[in-house]
Amino acid sequence: MASNGNMLQPQLPRFSGKNFNQWSIQMKVLYGSQELWDIFERGYTEVENQSELTNQQLVELRENRKKDKKALFFIYQAVDEFIFERISTATSAKAAWDILRSTYQGEDKVKMIRLQALRSEFDCIKMKETETIEEFFNRILVIVNSLRSNGEEVGDQRVVEKILRSMPRKFEHIVFAIEESKDLSTLSINSLMGSLLSHELRLKQFEVNPEEVFQMQTSFRGGSRGRRGGHGRRGGGRNYDNRSGANSENSQESSSLSR
Numbered sequence: 001m002a003s004n005g006n007m008l009q010p011q012l013p014r015f016s017g018k019n020f021n022q023w024s025i026q027m028k029v030l031y032g033s034q035e036l037w038d039i040f041e042r043g044y045t046e047v048e049n050q051s052e053l054t055n056q057q058l059v060e061l062r063e064n065r066k067k068d069k070k071a072l073f074f075i076y077q078a079v080d081e082f083i084f085e086r087i088s089t090a091t092s093a094k095a096a097w098d099i100l101r102s103t104y105q106g107e108d109k110v111k112m113i114r115l116q117a118l119r120s121e122f123d124c125i126k127m128k129e130t131e132t133i134e135e136f137f138n139r140i141l142v143i144v145n146s147l148r149s150n151g152e153e154v155g156d157q158r159v160v161e162k163i164l165r166s167m168p169r170k171f172e173h174i175v176f177a178i179e180e181s182k183d184l185s186t187l188s189i190n191s192l193m194g195s196l197l198s199h200e201l202r203l204k205q206f207e208v209n210p211e212e213v214f215q216m217q218t219s220f221r222g223g224s225r226g227r228r229g230g231h232g233r234r235g236g237g238r239n240y241d242n243r244s245g246a247n248s249e250n251s252q253e254s255s256s257l258s259r
Contacts, residue, residue: 012078020104021149036071043094174199
């Protein structure tokens with residue numbers, strides 16, 4: 001929606017109770033652009049006896065109050081009605097945010113259970129034989145992003161090493177080459193993906209269609225049987241002719257003796 005002048009008010013991503021992690025990332029970027037994220041994370045301290053404050057401190061206090069009310073209004077606008085009821089009693093933006101985070105991201109115990117499941121999934125993941133590099137990277141990065149959004153520190157080196165350990169045998173040579181020639185502590189996930197995609201493309205260029213191999217093998221076997229059979233029959237014919245000739249000569253000798 002447009003505001004006065006040429007400034008545009010950013011469109012607020014709406015939270016309906018699902019995918020809190022994704023929504024919170026979007027909100028963090030949006031509130032950061034408005035210089036409001038500190039108010040959500042740390043809040044501000046209200047001072048009862050303002051007479052003891054300096055002029056500078058008073059200015060900062062009033063500025064923080066305005067930021068807090070603006071941030072709280074943004075949250076009200078960014079949630080569905082039934083979620084608004086949960087935070088309507090919050091007196092500050094930080095209090096409203098804490099309610100949403102504890103409700104939809106989970107308390108510490110629930111968060112720990114979720115992290116354990118994600119760690120196990122990360123440790124067990126393997127690339128399937130029928131999977132492409134891009135599909136496998138997408139699958140593993142979904143887990144990595146979920147781990148990070150739940151507070152787990154997952155560095156690129158850990159992800160790179162896991163990917164290299166999870167490749168099928170057809171990538172064995174390129175994996176060995178990368179491990180020997182690259183410094184895994186500085187190799188980025190995107191660079192690794194680029195190397196593996198290039199190797200995958202070369203594999204596809206030299207890939208033989210399994211149906212064509214089967215047809216070639218079948219044709220070769222059939223031709224071999226035909227040639228062997230033909231030689232047998234021709235050989236058998238020669239033996240029969242020889243035997244017939246010998247029998248004919250014996251018959252002629254017997255006839256001469258009887259005469």
